[in-house]
Amino acid sequence: MCRLCDQGRPAVDCESRRDFLKASLVAGAAAAGVFAATGVASAQDAPSGTGEDGRRVLIKGGHVLSMDPEVGDFAEADVLVVGRRIEGIGPNLDATGAEIIDATGMIVMPGFIDTHHHQFETALRSFLADGILVNDGRPENAINYYEYILQKFSMVYRPEDVYINELFGSLAQLDAGVTTVMDVSQIHHSPEHSDAVVKALQDAGRRSVFGYFEGWGDRAKYPGDAKRLKEQYFSSDDQLLTMVMGGEIYIPGYEEAWKIGRELDIPVALHVVGTFGMRPTFDQLAEAGMFGADNIFIHMTGMSDMAWQKAADAGSHVSLAVPIEMAMRHGMPPIQKALDMGMQPSLSSDVECTMTADPFTQMRSTFTLQRAFANEKALAGDADVPRLITSHDVIRYATLEGAKGLKLSSRTGSLTPGKEADIVLLDATAINVTPLNHVPGAVVTLMERSNVDSVMVAGKLRKWKGKLLDVDLPKLKRELEASRDHLFAAAGVERNLFR
Known part of the structure; x- marks a missing residue:
């Protein structure tokens, strides 16, 4: 544990860089439960290998809100992702060799x-x-x-x-x-x-x-x-x-x-x-x-x-x-x-x-x-x-x-061929949205986090059908609660649930 100076800040000589990196690897193994194949909060039917070079994924039949005026929006269209990047957007794209993600009833938009x-x-x-x-x-x-x-x-x-x-x-x-x-x-x-x-x-x-x-x-x-x-x-x-x-x-x-x-x-x-x-x-x-x-x-x-x-x-x-x-x-x-x-x-x-x-x-x-x-x-x-x-x-x-x-518009921010595939699928068939009548209006005035069905970052699926992939949330919650308990105690602040 890091020694604190008399002002409550970590002392300069609290631990060596080597000791910290060693400890962080241990913590990382503990928190790599974050991504361990524990079966906790993982979706068995999620497409594998997404985001890898050459991996083709076709997000098919969604309501596409591209946020790119050159690309436009589509009542129904496909988004083709190859590796990390968006390769194509439009109706009835060629799905040869691609894993199909059925986006029927989903709003497909940039993250x-x-x-x-x-x-x-x-x-x-x-x-x-x-x-x-x-x-x-x-x-x-x-x-x-x-x-x-x-x-x-x-x-x-x-x-x-x-x-x-x-x-x-x-x-x-x-x-x-x-x-x-x-x-x-x-x-x-x-x-x-x-x-x-x-x-x-x-x-x-x-x-x-x-x-x-x-x-x-x-x-x-x-x-x-x-x-x-x-x-x-x-x-x-x-x-x-x-x-x-x-x-x-x-x-x-x-x-x-x-x-x-x-x-x-x-x-x-x-x-x-x-x-x-x-x-x-x-x-x-x-x-x-x-x-x-x-x-x-x-x-x-x-x-x-x-x-x-x-x-x-x-x-x-x-x-x-x-x-x-x-x-x-x-x-x-x-x-x-x-x-x-x-x-x-x-x-x-x-x-x-x-x-x-x-x-x-x-x-x-x-x-x-x-x-x-x-x-x-x-x-x-x-x-x-x-x-x-x-x-x-x-x-x-x-x-x-x-x-x-953030100087990242060449990589993300819109569904544009050539940009990296940071994509969210929002459930427009959910009870708080259906029937869908206006895509941007539904996103802003009706939706909340429960409508976030799937999330892709640089072509890699990170959330699938409502669940974060390969994340041991119970374990991480315990670690966060332990951190909270330390912070309140070390700061001398009472934790009163009804203050």
Whole structure:
């Protein structure tokens, strides 16, 4: 077990790299129960060998929502997958040598993309359901994100806690049809913690963007670790994992993080939240011309018109976490502001300590909030009423725009021949959807995670007929619960189920 320093952070000399890697292999064997052929949560009739070179799979007869205007949508069509990639889309494709997946009654569409998720907090699910970002002096807001999550819980994570939280959070999103995530880990207390994040993302087997977001003091202790991680794990472009540099402007020395990210030629992402008093610094960066197309700005609440214009002019990307922004006092989600600036946002789940990480919640919240504002203006007789966003718009935010924001649109985000096959099959015959009358509307306004029938990442089936493949969920649940118990005890926080 990792020794803690008197501030609750892992001590620099807590364990050798060799001991950690040895321990991680033992833990990996324990958690490789994740993928062991135990028969737990596996589907016996799932096609085998999917995603392998030359393996042909024909997804036949589904309602195809491609999210590619050049490809179009089909009331009934096939999707041919060869190895990792989509080879063809259209009616009655040649199935010679292909395994057939009957998609009758299914909506076939690209996997969802979450552009901002703190997966290391999975064991803290719902703990902060009633909380806000920062204590405002009112007794009911004493339990808040800044003090409890950042200053208590996050300080006592061991590498093994990082691993199981990251892995379980990834698999839970796969189950919900999220095939790509930017994981904002913020838990890099030591190189061992960082390695545990990467290992969990690798073991989860989905497309992940490793967000190296340093916390207070981390950079001073491990000044070269971002470069080490990039060289060790992200030197190849032909893999499911890529990397983003965190450039948080509320951490002293953030300028160095931006410099490192740009030297490494990776995107620089950061939270931009008015509640944290970031507006003056953000304005300074805008005026200095520091924004670029490599920037991902998360939330963008409470920022000046000048900074918005500079971000739009630079081609920066905006990631919105609408339910969280409304619930936790980040500020009103700037959906309409982004659209007015000509910026197409992506959607993100943020923190499961407060809200579920399923994509249907994110889409529905965005859809209803923007329309509520526009409808209110219309009812008030305003002359300048924004266009109501559509269900198709919102699905685009949750797929293709996310891929663009993460610089992955050449690989994923739409069903396009040549792209990798990140595909979900959604059950449109289920009791909450049937009879099907409008494909995008059904996805956004009716569906939830129980409708996610099957999930494919880079051509490999990861969920089949409602079950994650080769995942020992009872075992992983026990490990996550053990991590939760450690975190509450080590942080000195009482776990009261009805507080």
